[in-house]
Each structure stands twice: as structure tokens, then as C-alpha cells.
Amino acid sequence: MSDMLLEVAGIETAYGQSQVLHGLDLEIRAGETVTLLGRNGMGKTTAIRSIMGLTPARQGAISFRGSRIEAEAPDRIARRGIALVPEGRQIFPNLSVREHLVAFAENRSGAKEPWTPQRVFALFPRLRERAEHMGNQLSGGEQQMLAIGRALVTNPYLLVLDEATEGLAPLIREEIWKCLAALRAAGQTILVVDKYIERLVQLADRHTIIERGRVAWQGGSEELSSNRELWHRYLGV
Amino acid sequence: MSWILILEQSLNGLQFGLMLFLLAAGLTLVFGIMDMINLAHGSLYMLGAFFAATLVQATGSFALGVLLAIPATALAGMLLEVAVLRTLYARDHLSQVLATFALILIANEVVRIVWGSDLQMTMPAALSGPVQLLPGMPYPAYRLLIIGVGLAVAALLYVLVAKTRIGMLVRAGASNREMALAMGVNIQRLFTLVFGVGAALCAVAGAMLGPLFAVQVGMGESILILAFVVIVIGGIGSIRGALVGAVLVGMVDTIGRAFLPHLFGLFLPPQFASAAGPAIASVLVYLLMAVVLFVRPQGLFPARG
Numbered sequence: 001m002s003d004m005l006l007e008v009a010g011i012e013t014a015y016g017q018s019q020v021l022h023g024l025d026l027e028i029r030a031g032e033t034v035t036l037l038g039r040n041g042m043g044k045t046t047a048i049r050s051i052m053g054l055t056p057a058r059q060g061a062i063s064f065r066g067s068r069i070e071a072e073a074p075d076r077i078a079r080r081g082i083a084l085v086p087e088g089r090q091i092f093p094n095l096s097v098r099e100h101l102v103a104f105a106e107n108r109s110g111a112k113e114p115w116t117p118q119r120v121f122a123l124f125p126r127l128r129e130r131a132e133h134m135g136n137q138l139s140g141g142e143q144q145m146l147a148i149g150r151a152l153v154t155n156p157y158l159l160v161l162d163e164a165t166e167g168l169a170p171l172i173r174e175e176i177w178k179c180l181a182a183l184r185a186a187g188q189t190i191l192v193v194d195k196y197i198e199r200l201v202q203l204a205d206r207h208t209i210i211e212r213g214r215v216a217w218q219g220g221s222e223e224l225s226s227n228r229e230l231w232h233r234y235l236g237v
Numbered sequence: 238m239s240w241i242l243i244l245e246q247s248l249n250g251l252q253f254g255l256m257l258f259l260l261a262a263g264l265t266l267v268f269g270i271m272d273m274i275n276l277a278h279g280s281l282y283m284l285g286a287f288f289a290a291t292l293v294q295a296t297g298s299f300a301l302g303v304l305l306a307i308p309a310t311a312l313a314g315m316l317l318e319v320a321v322l323r324t325l326y327a328r329d330h331l332s333q334v335l336a337t338f339a340l341i342l343i344a345n346e347v348v349r350i351v352w353g354s355d356l357q358m359t360m361p362a363a364l365s366g367p368v369q370l371l372p373g374m375p376y377p378a379y380r381l382l383i384i385g386v387g388l389a390v391a392a393l394l395y396v397l398v399a400k401t402r403i404g405m406l407v408r409a410g411a412s413n414r415e416m417a418l419a420m421g422v423n424i425q426r427l428f429t430l431v432f433g434v435g436a437a438l439c440a441v442a443g444a445m446l447g448p449l450f451a452v453q454v455g456m457g458e459s460i461l462i463l464a465f466v467v468i469v470i471g472g473i474g475s476i477r478g479a480l481v482g483a484v485l486v487g488m489v490d491t492i493g494r495a496f497l498p499h500l501f502g503l504f505l506p507p508q509f510a511s512a513a514g515p516a517i518a519s520v521l522v523y524l525l526m527a528v529v530l531f532v533r534p535q536g537l538f539p540a541r542g
Contacts, residue, residue, distance in 0.1 A: 074419050075421050084420075086416065094540055103402055104421070106421075108421075
């Protein structure tokens with residue numbers, strides 16, 4: 001539990017002239033589930049994009065398993081073992097469900113029992129039924145399961161989920177939460193952005209609240225659940 | 238107008254369409270994955286034809302010459318990608334158009350210096366005669382070979398794109414490049430490969446059409462315009478769209494030129510029909526494009542869903 005997986009130190013990220021992150025810090029140890037919380041526009045998605053190299057940080061350092069990655073290309077970072085389940089799911093419309101899983105299947109973390117397309121089908125039987133359907137023929141829930149499955153078959157050290165339950169029916173949302181809890185129990189390290197704080201305090205070990213591109217508060221689940229003042233102040237609940 | 242004539246022109250249209258497909262396939266992937274407008278794609282077609290003409294003469298064998306021209310052109314294409322085009326991806330379309338237009342001019346001059354302005358390429362003697370397809374319907378054997386080669390390459394490309402892992406990654410890159418990157422796809426290397434395959438397809442088209450049309454400087458430009466029409470009709474980034482679009486354009490163009498003057502003759506005064514027929518026929522594919530764009534602005538098979 002003590003080896004550091006991801007270390008984000010003082011990153012500053014901007015889109016053109018508008019700076020979104022102003023010196024953000026974040027640490028994730030192997031096996032932990034950590035959340036990024038905060039109101040819309042506070043920089044959660046930008047933080048994830050900077051970690052993935054999609055919107056590189058202008059200042060600061062990001063280390064992953066001891067290597068500096070802040071200047072690396074996104075594909076290189078992904079192959080190091082960070083998998084993204086992005087906002088809006090970003091399913092490839094012209095690939096079938098099976099192809100989504102086959103195309104990216106790779107044991108990037110050298111896991112002893114790696115995720116394979118077959119294991120993903122066992123986790124989400126719904127996807128097995130739809131295996132030959134194209135990405136653009138799936139419902140929102142199916143797309144979300146596929147986005148998680150697509151990330152899992154790369155066998156990442158770190159699984160990053162950005163708004164994975166957004167826009168889903170309550171039953172399907174519940175299924176996603178159960179899946180994340182099972183992944184955590186199996187030792188998967190997870191960084192998660194979501195709005196359902198009640199569920200996140202049950203799921204995660206630690207929480208990071210972002211306010212205007214900086215960390216405003218960090219702490220454990222018990223502290224966060226008992227401190228309603230934080231919810232009002234930073235999360236608009 | 239006999240049925241035989243219609244059948245013959247349809248085969249001509251298919252043959253032209255399949256060769257257009259070979260050009261459009263590379264173009265649509267380059268455009269689809271890298272959002273890159275490459276006007277110099279036609280120069281690779283020209284280069285392929287010149288390589289083929291030279292190698293056929295040097296080896297004394299049509300088949301060997303054509304087969305050698307394909308990897309030679311693929312190599313030239315990949316070299317072009319690594320040396321020049323790679324620096325253009327991040328630029329806007331106007332810069333790409335300007336730079337690749339310059340490449341056309343440079344390629345034309347280089348070819349003129351090395352080979353002169355044209356080369357003779359003869360089809361194999363065994364295939365220069367007609368084949369009796371149906372009773373009373375002879376058809377040039379060489380054109381049948383072109384159709385066969387076109388269908389075979391299309392099938393090969395289909396297997397490559399639809400059934401292999403590389404093909405899945407290419408499709409993923411064409412529909413959502415950023416997500417493909419985030420999944421760890423080395424788009425840069427994949428694209429060099431795609432570019433090489435595109436150049437190889439250009440070489441096949443240039444080599445096969447060499448004996449029919451002239452192998453000459455500037456041969457790439459007119460066909461490039463049609464290839465762009467094809468990918469706009471088919472949907473940018475889609476191989477299937479390129480195939481359907483190319484056969485459609487090949488058919489409409491060939492059949493239009495063959496029959497439109499006759500058709501107009503049925504209800505227009507002869508002197509008017511003979512003037513309007515060819516004029517309308519030459520803009521028919523652009524009309525087709527306009528109609529497709531009006532009904533389906535993303536093309537027939539959009540890769541980005």
C-alpha cells in the first residue's frame with residue numbers, strides 16, 4: 001500500500017490564454033482508490049487530461065512509477081499503464097464491441113491474471129450479447145460498460161474514470177458502482193471523478209477537492225462524510 | 238443502344254471505378270486519421286506509373302516490373318511522410334494545401350528531370366487482344382485484368398481493415414484520433430504504415446492504368462480531383478465508403494459520357510444534344526457529389542458516427 005504510483009506536483013495547465021490548473025498536487029499509492037471532487041469547471045477533467053498527456057501541463061511535474069511523464073505523448077503514457085474511461089465514453093462508432101476489446105488487449109502491468117475480452121464478457125454479460133454490434137448501436141449503459149472493459153483489457157496499473165456514471169439510468173449506475181467496488185477489492189488502483197459523493201465515500205480511500213485549479217481539501221472518507229460544511233462549500237450539495 | 242453496349246460501358250465504368258478506389262482508399266485514411274489534406278497523393282500515383290514503366294522495361298516482364306514498382310512507391314511514400322508530411326499534421330488545412338501543392342510541383346519537376354515528360358508502357362502481348370465475354374461481345378483482356386486486380390486488392394484491403402488488429406486500430410484512429418491515442422495507439426507509426434499502404438495502392442493504380450493512359454508528368458492531378466470527389470461522397474475516413482463512392486463515380490462518369498448524348502438526342506434537337514451531352518456528362522460526378530452532400534452531408538458511410 002505504500003509504493004507511490006502517481007505523483008502530480010504543482011501542475012499548471014491552460015487552454016490557450018485561459019489557465020485552468022494553478023499548481024495542482026495529487027498522490028496515488030498502489031491499490032488506493034482516490035477521487036477528484038469539485039464543482040463543474042474547477043479543473044477535474046483538465047487534471048485528468050494533463051495526467052494522460054492529452055492537454056500537457058505547462059509547469060510542474062508528473063511522475064508515474066518513478067518516471068517523469070509530463071512531457072510524454074498520450075500513447076506513450078497509456079502504454080506505461082494508465083487507462084482512461086473518458087467523459088462521454090468516446091466509444092469508437094465503427095468498431096464492434098468485440099473489436100473494442102480485442103484491439104487493445106495487452107498485459108501492460110504484467111498482471112498474473114490479466115483481463116481478457118472473455119473476462120470482460122463475464123463481468124458484463126450484456127456486452128457478450130452485443131458482441132457483434134457496432135459502437136454506435138449501443139445504449140448509454142452498454143457504452144459505459146464497454147468503455148470500462150476497453151480500459152481493463154489493457155491491464156493498467158492505474159484506471160482513471162471521468163464521470164463514468166453520468167447520464168445513466170439508476171439501475172445501470174448501480175451496476176457500475178458494484179463493478180468499481182469489485183475492481184478495488186481485487187487490488188486495482190483507481191482515480192475517479194464523479195458527482196455522486198454519497199457513493200464515492202463508500203467506494204474510495206481518499207478524496208481530493210479541487211477549487212479553481214488547486215487542491216482545496218484532502219482527506220479520508222470518514223472525514224468527508226462527517227464534514228457537511230465541505231459539501232456545501234466546495235461541492236454545491 | 239444495345240444491351241451489349243450498356244454492359245460493355247458498365248464494365249468500363251467498374252474498371253475505372255476500381256482504379257479510383259485504389260487512389261481514394263489511401264487518401265481517405267490519411268484525411269480521416271490525421272485530418273491531413275494531401276494533394277501530393279496524385280504524385281505517388283504518377284511516381285508508381287513511372288517506376289512501373291521503367292521496371293517493366295528493365296526486367297522485361299510486365300508482372301515483375303509492376304510487382305517491384307509497388308514496394309518502391311510504398312517506400313517513397315513512407316519517406317515522404319517521415320521527411321515532410323509529418324511536420325504538417327499540426328498545421329491548418331490551408332498550410333497543408335499549400336505545402337502539398339508545392340510537393341506536386343516538385344514531384345513533377347523531379348520526374349521530368351529523371352525520366353523526361355513521358356514514358357511508354359506497353360501491356361503484355363498476351364493480354365493485348367479481346368476476349369469473347371458473351372456471344373457477340375468482345376472485351377479487351379487487359380481491362381478484364383484491371384477489374385480482376387482491382388477486385389483482388391479491394392478484397393485484400395477489406396480483410397486488412399476489417400479482420401486484423403492493425404485494421405481495427407486504423408479504424409479507431411480514423412473515427413476518434415484522441416481516444417485512440419489515449420488507448421496507447423502509436424498513431425505516428427501507424428500513420429507511416431497507412432501512408433505506405435496508400436502509396437502502394439497508388440502504384441497499383443498507376444501501373445495498371447499506365448498502358449491505357451499515357452505515363453506522363455501531371456497525370457496525377459486530374460485523377461486526384463476525382464479521388465477527392467469519391468471520398469467526399471463515400472464519407473471521409475471510410476474504406477467501404479471509398480469503394481462504393483469510387484464505383485459510383487466510375488460508373489456515372491463512364492456511362493454518362495457514353496450515353497448522355499444519345500439520351501438528350503431523344504428529346505432535343507440533334508445539334509443541341511451533341512453539344513449539351515458531353516458538357517453535362519463531364520459535370521455529372523460533381524452533380525452526384527452535390528446531391529449526396531445535400532442528402533447526407535457526412536457522406537454515405539461516415540467514419541465519425
